[in-house]
Amino acid sequence: xxxxxxxxxxxxxxxxxxxxxxxxxxxxxxxxxxxxxxxxxxxxxxxxxxxxxxxxxxxxxxxxxxxxxxxxxxxxxxxxxxxxxxxxxxxxxxxxxxxxxxxxxxxxxxxxxxxxxxxxxxxxxxxxxxxxxxxxxxxxxxxxxxxxxxxxxxxxxxxxxxxxxxxxxxxxxxxxxxxxxxxxxxxxxxxxxxxxxxxxxxxxxxxxxxxxxxxxxxxxxxxxxxxxxxxxxxxxxxxxxxxxxxxxxxxxxxxxxxxxxxxxxxxxxxxxxxxxxxxxxxxxxxxxxxxxxxxxxx
Numbered sequence: 001x002x003x004x005x006x007x008x009x010x011x012x013x014x015x016x017x018x019x020x021x022x023x024x025x026x027x028x029x030x031x032x033x034x035x036x037x038x039x040x041x042x043x044x045x046x047x048x049x050x051x052x053x054x055x056x057x058x059x060x061x062x063x064x065x066x067x068x069x070x071x072x073x074x075x076x077x078x079x080x081x082x083x084x085x086x087x088x089x090x091x092x093x094x095x096x097x098x099x100x101x102x103x104x105x106x107x108x109x110x111x112x113x114x115x116x117x118x119x120x121x122x123x124x125x126x127x128x129x130x131x132x133x134x135x136x137x138x139x140x141x142x143x144x145x146x147x148x149x150x151x152x153x154x155x156x157x158x159x160x161x162x163x164x165x166x167x168x169x170x171x172x173x174x175x176x177x178x179x180x181x182x183x184x185x186x187x188x189x190x191x192x193x194x195x196x197x198x199x200x201x202x203x204x205x206x207x208x209x210x211x212x213x214x215x216x217x218x219x220x221x222x223x224x225x226x227x228x229x230x231x232x233x234x235x236x237x238x239x240x241x242x243x244x245x246x247x248x249x250x251x252x253x254x255x256x257x258x259x260x261x262x263x264x265x266x267x268x269x270x271x272x273x274x275x276x277x278x279x280x281x282x283x284x285x286x287x288x289x290x291x292x293x294x295x296x297x298x
Contacts, residue, residue, distance in 0.1 A: 004076065006040045007069035010048065013037060014066050015138040018056050066135075074277060090279035091120040097134070098143040101222040101242050102266070103127040106291075107143070114286050121279055129220060134271055141270040141280050145239065153269045156284050159291035161264045162240045165200065166252040168232045177255040178235075180204075181211045188234030189213040192225040200237045202259040209259070213237075226252075241266075244297035266291070 013022040013033060023030045041048050048062035058066065077092065098107055103125065111123065126132070126139070134142055134153065148155050171188075178184050181202040191198035191213055198218070199210040215234055219225050222242040229236040229243075230251055236243075246252040268284040270277075 004072070006036065007073055009033060009036055010040060011066060011069050011073060013049070013056075014058055014062070015135060017136065070271070077277070089120060090118050090277075090282045092279060093122040093124060094141065094277075094279040094283060095124045095126070095139045096141050096143070096283070097126045097128060097132045097137075097139045099145060100127045100129050102143060102145065104223075106241060106297075110287070110290050113290075114283065117286070118279075118282060121282070134269070140277065141268055141283065144267050144269050146264045148267060148269070154272055155267045155269045156288070157265045157267055158284070158288045159266045161266050161297075163201070163237055163261050163264070164240060164243065164247070164254045165235055165237045165256045165260075166243055166247065166254045167229055167235045168251065169253055170232045171229075171234065172253055172255070181209055181256060181259050184211055184213050184235065189215040190225045190228050190234045190236040191215055191218045192222055192236060192238060193218070193220065201261045202256065203261055204259055208261075239264075239297075241297040 009022070009026070012025055013019060016022040016025055019030045019033045019037075022028075023033045026033070037049065044065075046061050047059050048065055050057045050059060104127065107125070111125070115121065115123065131144070132139055132142055134140075143158075144155075145161060175187060178187055181200070181204075184200070189200075198213055200213050202209040202211060217228055217233060219228070222238050225236045225238060226243050226246065228234070230246060235255065240247070243252055247254065268280075268287065270280050
């Protein structure tokens with residue numbers, strides 16, 4: 001193997017998390033992968049991986065080597081994409097992670113158009129509401145919604161997003177509208193989240209308010225929360241890309257509009273060393289064009 005092949009082998013092992021998983025991805029034996037990486041460490045004179053019987057971890061020098069190796073591999077891949085096609089058209093496979101509801105409601109109708117525009121590109125889509133580890137799990141790009149934590153990832157804003165508190169007209173007629181966020185304690189709420197302690201965010205006079213909510217039904221999927229609200233089971237707080245159509249039809253109505261939290265965004269995020277990938281740029285450009293900053297998600 002040459003140095004470039006060793007870099008690919010090492011990068012795949014780090015992203016797969018084990019020799020076994022890396023071997024499966026590459027179509028090689030576990031023993032071959034282990035021997036090659038041991039030879040790479042011997043040639044460099046440093047330890048890149050810590051091996052135990054239970055897990056594989058990356059050393060500090062290993063993380064530095066991984067970042068630099070990925071930069072080189074991505075540059076090679078982009079060069080081959082450009083030269084191999086005779087133009088700057090994306091090729092290969094792009095792995096994308098996205099939230100479940102956003103993916104089914106808004107990515108699904110767009111994907112056939114995107115693939116028709118770029119016939120040499122393949123997509124692998126993973127819809128999951130958890131926050132994936134892009135580098136560790138081998139994703140090229142993810143769609144993330146709301147405020148983004150500080151990280152080394154590149155973030156590109158694709159569209160705006162608003163959170164609204166809403167319910168069915170029937171629920172509103174029977175229970176009335178809460179006059180302020182603290183009044184939610186007297187209402188049936190439909191928490192949406194992965195933990196038992198759920199807070200809904202609001203703003204009053206520029207100050208952030210976090211209000212604990214609870215109810216008889218808790219879900220980790222926005223469409224289920226929307227459907228429960230449509231059925232009159234209570235109030236829910238969801239992004240407009242989930243409830244926009246129901247609001248437009250009058251099937252849901254908003255409350256606490258004067259206390260609505262600041263608008264957020266929908267972002268494409270990807271590792272810095274993959275910023276130049278033609279496929280990533282092509283998909284981010286396509287989605288930004290398709291959504292538009294002013295979309296009402298109806």
